[in-house]
Amino acid sequence: MKAEFSPQDKAYRAKSASTEVGRYSAERRKDALLAVADALQQNEQVIIDANAKDLSAAEAALNSGEMTSSMYGRLKLDRDKLTSLIAGIRQVAELPDLVGAMSMARELDEGLVLYKQSCPIGVVLIIFESRPDALPQIVSLLIKSGNAALIKSGKEARHSVQALFKIIMDTLIDRDYPPEVFGLLESREEVNSLMKMEGVIDLVIPRGSNQLVRQIQESTRIPVLGHADGVCHIYVDEHADFEKALRICTDAKCQYPSACNAVETILVHRKIAPQFLPRLVKVLQEKKVEVRCDADTIAELNLTGAKPTTQLDWSTEYCDLIVSIRVVEQLNEATGHINTYSSRHTDAIITEDKEAFEKFAGEVDSAGVYWNASTRFADGFRYGFGAEVGISTSKLHPRGPVGIDGLLTYKYRLIGNGHIVGDYTGPSSKSFTHRDMDIKPFH
């Protein structure tokens, strides 16, 4: 896409391209994805060289403390990351194709048949942080789901993203994809000017800081997919297996503390607190986790090194090696706390009591409710979606890690033969049959 187009032009051109790619066959989408994977593999050195430019520019920011080492780590695209990235794209290519899938076929009356058929959403506006590997991951889901997109990546990843984008677009254009199907945006100003284009842009997916997501949610009437906060909980029930609980709490906090699915608050049943809590605090402190707990419990259980909590802790996503702990009297209090402070992302219970899990899963109002497993599993790859465009905490579809399924909507097709509503109203009207049929391509 050439620089002379305004962002509005890019959006209209992407809209028109979305209609075209929405009609492609499953085979064509799969071929395109395999070709993109091959092209990325053949151009590994080009990508790594481009990434080296970004990394050398970032080093000054890293040394001055402007950039954290985890930001630098996300910016880096080495051969290992590239290999797993390319494997991921091949995995997406092999997933079942859902575009055009029928989920309902109902005879309303003789000769009048209603189908519910999935179709691409249209044009997606995606804003993501300086993580070059996110670009091919997201684009592979967009290709598989038949959508068009405008994409803005973090400026620190500029060279890597431009190199990746050129390789992908050259491959797609070679296979007769319209060049306007994907466009790179250059600036935040371009993004802002697109926020008012409801009806052209169908969906916005912001990935990045809570502040970015919230600002976008507040500045547009276009549906926004994603989540601002990730305040995840683990409730250690009175019937918990302590070894499982220690293993899971440690993994959920320490395995990747800045991820949105890391645990922030651990709730512990009062009955087991005297035995369990000192062990938990010790294990976490050995992993350099700062533990916060209410002052009474710290004194009572002699939790050396633990800091007292404040009200603010319960709604904070630390993104760091910090955890808050609260003692609860019963399961109800745990689910009440979670429904009050959780960001409805992912919450887990550790218990050997199936009834307790059932109650927990029924009451906790989150996209993921886990039993004896780490909250860190909330991820599109781990769910078997190949990749994800983000994690949604919305209650309208989609919810949780969003893969291909979440990038599709549906239309109802009604096939008649001159049928009119007048025949079905008033005295001596015809009746509907409303007979569900086997789902097959219509007519």
Place this chain on the structure above:
Amino acid sequence: MKAEFSPQDKAYRAKSASTEVGRYSAERRKDALLAVADALQQNEQVIIDANAKDLSAAEAALNSGEMTSSMYGRLKLDRDKLTSLIAGIRQVAELPDLVGAMSMARELDEGLVLYKQSCPIGVVLIIFESRPDALPQIVSLLIKSGNAALIKSGKEARHSVQALFKIIMDTLIDRDYPPEVFGLLESREEVNSLMKMEGVIDLVIPRGSNQLVRQIQESTRIPVLGHADGVCHIYVDEHADFEKALRICTDAKCQYPSACNAVETILVHRKIAPQFLPRLVKVLQEKKVEVRCDADTIAELNLTGAKPTTQLDWSTEYCDLIVSIRVVEQLNEATGHINTYSSRHTDAIITEDKEAFEKFAGEVDSAGVYWNASTRFADGFRYGFGAEVGISTSKLHPRGPVGIDGLLTYKYRLIGNGHIVGDYTGPSSKSFTHRDMDIKPFH
């Protein structure tokens, strides 16, 4: 629900009740619905008496012209309407129960299983016009889907709605439903104060004038389900059967002109315009429809009585016996016009050419794409949903007429046995199996 509660209190109490009813069994929901249907039947006279009070209060407004006769018609609840209303509730009771249904069961690894399970959305805020029959229809869908709700009806239907609501609530409370599960709101001020309660109110469904819907969409960050405009199209293709086309266009315009699924614009292929258009105009004019068409075509085809169109016509929902007609050169121009001016509600093609329908259905970006059938079929009852809470033109789920399915969301349940993410990362990590399983209640 007692008058002394603030709307915020009502919302929190409904939230708490929603957790309770979300756990009820399918059998209990069905029993409650059948009991509601019986109670309405036994109290027919009470309802009709209450409605008579609303009607007599409305007569002055009708005579002064403040109320249209169609508004008066919607306000009226006679024995026929009641009978079909009660039959509708029994139909909803007998529909398959979808709460808790699993749509995915996937082994991620040995002992680690992921389920995708549907669950109620939570608390729905519903605002509807002065149509008393809408209350039991909507409440029956809410009962079947396990949701709680706060409901505001038009003030002209006050007595009818209060009588219906009392009968329904007495029945539900008799069957141990929490009294806070449904609440009536008394004023627009109450509604406005709820608009900021995201996280407590999960969904807003406004039914009524375009202006009302748009004002609500602009005043809240809570997801809004519904549609402002209903600008529906019929495209009469060059390969149309004229008799079907005349029948369908007449039904779609005249059968109920103020409905959102009535046709507003008819597009006609130039090749058939000289033969078809004069016949169409004549048939519509005989039904007292005001026909608008571009000035050149009026002159060329001598369409006596037709008025010239302006640009404004293409985006106007007339809600009246008025139709705009445009001649197009080809199918592309028709789909282009529709995607520009349609409200993405329901659009139809009349043709004997299957390829033309396929192209139309692929390109038109609307919730309903119809082939040789009237746009007036876009309705929850006609689709076999029993009833509808509204029609959604959103591209995120749900779309089209919204019945029970659209009042459910889902959560992912992950069942492990101490599984942690750390085991699946780094060198010599475990692999996911990602094996889809038969769907059955877990464990």
